[in-house]
Amino acid sequence: MLLVSLPHSEGSSDIYGEQGRRLVFYLAMEEYVAGHLNDLFSNSSFSGMEKELFFIWQVPPTVIFGRNQVMEAEVNIPYCREHGVNLFRRKSGGGCVYSDWGNIMVSCISERTDVAFTFDRFLQKLALALRQLGLNASASGRNDVVIDGRKVSGNAFYLMPKSSIVHGTLLYDSDFDALERAITPSQAKITSKGVASVRQHVVNVKDYLETSDDASVRKLSDINLFKKYLTDFFCKGEIVLSDKQVAEIESIEKTYLEPSFLKGRNTSYNLEFHGKIEGAGELSVGMDIECGKITKVHLSGDYFLTASSRANAAVDMDTLLTDRLRGCSDDEDSVRSTLKGFGMENYIMNMTDEKFIGLIFNR
Amino acid sequence: MSKVIDGLLYSESHEWVKVDGDIAVIGVTDFAQKEMGDITYVDMPEPDDEVSKGEDFGALESVKASSDLYSPVSGTVVENNEALADAPELINKDAFANWIIKVKMEDMSEVSDLMDSKAYSDFIEKQ
Numbered sequence: 342m343l344l345v346s347l348p349h350s351e352g353s354s355d356i357y358g359e360q361g362r363r364l365v366f367y368l369a370m371e372e373y374v375a376g377h378l379n380d381l382f383s384n385s386s387f388s389g390m391e392k393e394l395f396f397i398w399q400v401p402p403t404v405i406f407g408r409n410q411v412m413e414a415e416v417n418i419p420y421c422r423e424h425g426v427n428l429f430r431r432k433s434g435g436g437c438v439y440s441d442w443g444n445i446m447v448s449c450i451s452e453r454t455d456v457a458f459t460f461d462r463f464l465q466k467l468a469l470a471l472r473q474l475g476l477n478a479s480a481s482g483r484n485d486v487v488i489d490g491r492k493v494s495g496n497a498f499y500l501m502p503k504s505s506i507v508h509g510t511l512l513y514d515s516d517f518d519a520l521e522r523a524i525t526p527s528q529a530k531i532t533s534k535g536v537a538s539v540r541q542h543v544v545n546v547k548d549y550l551e552t553s554d555d556a557s558v559r560k561l562s563d564i565n566l567f568k569k570y571l572t573d574f575f576c577k578g579e580i581v582l583s584d585k586q587v588a589e590i591e592s593i594e595k596t597y598l599e600p601s602f603l604k605g606r607n608t609s610y611n612l613e614f615h616g617k618i619e620g621a622g623e624l625s626v627g628m629d630i631e632c633g634k635i636t637k638v639h640l641s642g643d644y645f646l647t648a649s650s651r652a653n654a655a656v657d658m659d660t661l662l663t664d665r666l667r668g669c670s671d672d673e674d675s676v677r678s679t680l681k682g683f684g685m686e687n688y689i690m691n692m693t694d695e696k697f698i699g700l701i702f703n704r
Numbered sequence: 705m706s707k708v709i710d711g712l713l714y715s716e717s718h719e720w721v722k723v724d725g726d727i728a729v730i731g732v733t734d735f736a737q738k739e740m741g742d743i744t745y746v747d748m749p750e751p752d753d754e755v756s757k758g759e760d761f762g763a764l765e766s767v768k769a770s771s772d773l774y775s776p777v778s779g780t781v782v783e784n785n786e787a788l789a790d791a792p793e794l795i796n797k798d799a800f801a802n803w804i805i806k807v808k809m810e811d812m813s814e815v816s817d818l819m820d821s822k823a824y825s826d827f828i829e830k831q
Contacts, residue, residue, distance in 0.1 A: 409745040409765050432763075434745070434770030454831070456739055456769045483768055498769035500740070502717045505769075534789065536745050536765060606747055 342449070343387055344576040345374055345394040348584055364400045364429050365597035366590065367446065368508075370582075372432070373590045375450045375504040385580050392452035392504075395575045397445050397511075397568055403427040404523050406437035407497070411535035411610045412603075413526065413633065419672070420522050430603050433497035433508065435484065436538030439523045443514035443545070445568060447494075449507045449575075456505070460484065460498045463507045467494060470574045474558045476549050484509070491544035511571075513564055514547040533610035608632045612671065616700045618644075620691030626701055628671065635669050635676075638662040645690045656688060673702045706735035706828060709800050713815055714824035717774040720800065723815055728777045731803040732764065732795060735828045740766040743792045747773075748784040748804055755781060755807055757814050762804070764795070777814045779807040 347370075374381065378392045404426055406415050412428065415437040421428055426439075440446060447467065453459040464480035471478035471488065481487040486494035486509075496509030524538065550562045561567040582590075596602060612628045624642035628635050640658045650656040669679040677698055685692045708714075713721040718736035722729040737743065745765040755761040760772040761781075783806040788794060794802040809815075819827060 407765075408763060408770050409747055432770065432772075434763075434765035454739075456741065460768060500769050500771035502774070606749075 342391075342393040342395050342575050342577065343385075344572050344579040345370075345381070345396050345450075346579055346581050347587060348582060362400075363594070364403045364405060364427065364440070364446075366594050367396075367398045367400070367448065368429075368431055368597055369590045369593035370396070371448050371450055371499075371506045371508060372501075372593050373586065375499075375501050375506050377586075378450065378452050378504055381580055387578055387580070394450045394580065395448065395572070397447050397571060399442055399445060400440055401425075401427070402439070402441040402519060402523070403429060404437055404439050405429050405431050407435045407536050407538075408432055409434060409536045409605070409607055410437060410538070411533040411607055412605070413630070413671075414533045414535060414610050415524060415526060415538055417523055417525055424519070424523075426519075426523050428603070429597060430605060431497070431499075431508075431597075433499035433506065434536060435497040436495075436536065437524050438495055438510050439515070439520040440510060441515055441519065443512070443516060443547075443564075445511040445513050445564075445571070447496075447509050447511055447571070451505050451507070452503070454500060454503065454505055456498060456500060459505055460496070460507055464496060466575070467496075467509075467511070470571060471546065473574070474550065474561065474570075475553060475555060476546070485541070486511075488544055488546070488549060490542075492541045493544055493546055512543055512545050513567060514545050515543075517543060517545075532613070533607070535605075535607045535610070604632070612701075614701050618692065618696050618700060621645075621689060621696065624700060626697075628666075628701075630671050633670055635663075635666045635671055638666050644692065647686075647688060647690050650688045658688060661688070673698065676701065706733065706738055707800070708734070708821045708825045708828075710821045712800070712821060713776070713818035714821070714827070715774065715776040715818055716827065718828075719774060719776050721776050721815060721818060722803075723812075726809050726812060727782065728779070728807045728809050728815070729803045730776065730805050730807060732773065732799055733824070733828075734799045735831070736764075736771075737795050737799040740764055740771060741768045742766055743795050746785075746788040746792045746795065746804060748788065749781050751781050751783055753781045755779060755805075764792075773804065775807070776818055777807055777809050778811060779809040782806050782808050 382388050382392050404416050449463050468478045468480045468486045476488050478488045484496045485492050494509050494511045499506040553559050609631045614626045617623050622643040627639040629637040669675050680694050685694045685697050718733045743766045747763040755775040757778045761775045762773045764771050
């Protein structure tokens with residue numbers, strides 16, 4: 342396997358991807374490399390060897406969700422906006438991941454298209470890289486590497502017609518509080534037909550390196566030395582991309598920034614909220630959402646209608662709420678302003694608009 | 705050994721096409737579904753969307769991988785297989801019975817460079 346790196350003019354640490362590029366640049370770089378494996382090898386002194394390329398990269402705090410995931414069902418969008426966490430969609434499948442400067446993204450592009458073999462071989466090799474440092478690492482499940490049973494790396498496989506991409510995370514010194522917050526949806530209970538993420542216990546590699554008995558391993562608690570160890574472990578040589586090739590990568594990068602790709606084709610989901618409201622009873626609110634806008638509201642529970650509502654056979658809470666909230670965004674401020682003056686107390690005993698909002702947004 | 709059906713046309717990216725007048729019924733082959741493993745999601749275009757020969761029109765996601773679907777013809781989508789939205793595993797059960805989209809073809813001569821069942825069998829033999 343060879344290291345594929347950006348032109349050295351991009352800076353001395355360029356092979357490690359610290360030149361301030363966005364995550365989608367590196368996804369585009371994988372795609373470009375996967376589509377040009379033959380050219381890259383035939384123009385190098387490495388023609389004849391198995392065509393496999395490797396690179397590692399890092400990005401500022403970013404959530405990357407899988408190709409067929411519903412963003413709202415996976416990501417705490419308000420948290421990410423507030424904390425400047427970037428949100429991008431990748432073309433490979435699987436669940437969402439959080440990446441910050443403490444995480445190392447690993448990419449391996451191969452001419453092989455046999456999914457099971459290629460994927461497994463990569464996971465085994467990554468686990469071996471960690472085992473050689475004395476860590477109790479192994480490939481686990483379909484796409485993870487674990488240390489002592491805790492996940493340290495999650496990977497996804499993107500099959501192209503004549504090549505494949507395996508890419509994954511390697512948690513080195515990630516901020517797990519931020520990770521947890523960023524990829525926990527803010528809404529109470531959300532369901533969609535999209536692909537759901539699997540939550541697992543995670544661990545940072547650095548925690549093990551720092552406490553190693555072996556001084557040469559302890560040295561790798563410097564992330565740059567660890568990254569050098571990884572590339573040396575995986576790669577026998579290096580292919581450097583040209584500025585022209587970088588320009589082509591930048592044009593692929595734009596496809597990841599298209600709003601329609603970011604949003605995805607699968608944009609509907611359902612929200613469910615349950616709660617007890619003092620004096621009113623136990624209530625459930627269900628909402629159907631399409632493209633972030635409410636399309637339907639359903640209220641159920643052991644609440645009592647007010648005397649005037651009971652007298653008026655035309656009162657149907659679902660219709661009233663749906664008519665009022667249809668087209669409204671599913672965030673608290675939008676719901677509050679759209680519901681202004683609705684007067685829930687006129688329909689349900691001991692209920693108010695604010696209590697209803699509190700039920701939905703967990704206040 | 706993957707199943708191949710006579711009378712269908714095949715692409716190198718493992719889609720099959722059944723030509724029915726000016727309509728191309730498109731799915732993925734048994735070889736493709738075996739390679740992908742248990743399919744968990746089928747990303748399909750909507751009716752009236754345009755597709756172009758050789759360009760991706762959707763994707764398959766499985767427990768192991770995701771892979772783009774490439775259109776073997778150009779034209780307009782007339783129908784997608786809604787059953788796959790709720791039951792993507794139907795493709796694993798029978799990749800040939802469970803088509804993905806039907807396309808009204810712009811240029812029927814486009815199918816001439818697709819493989820027949822014999823050529824496709826030889827092609828996957830070498831994979």
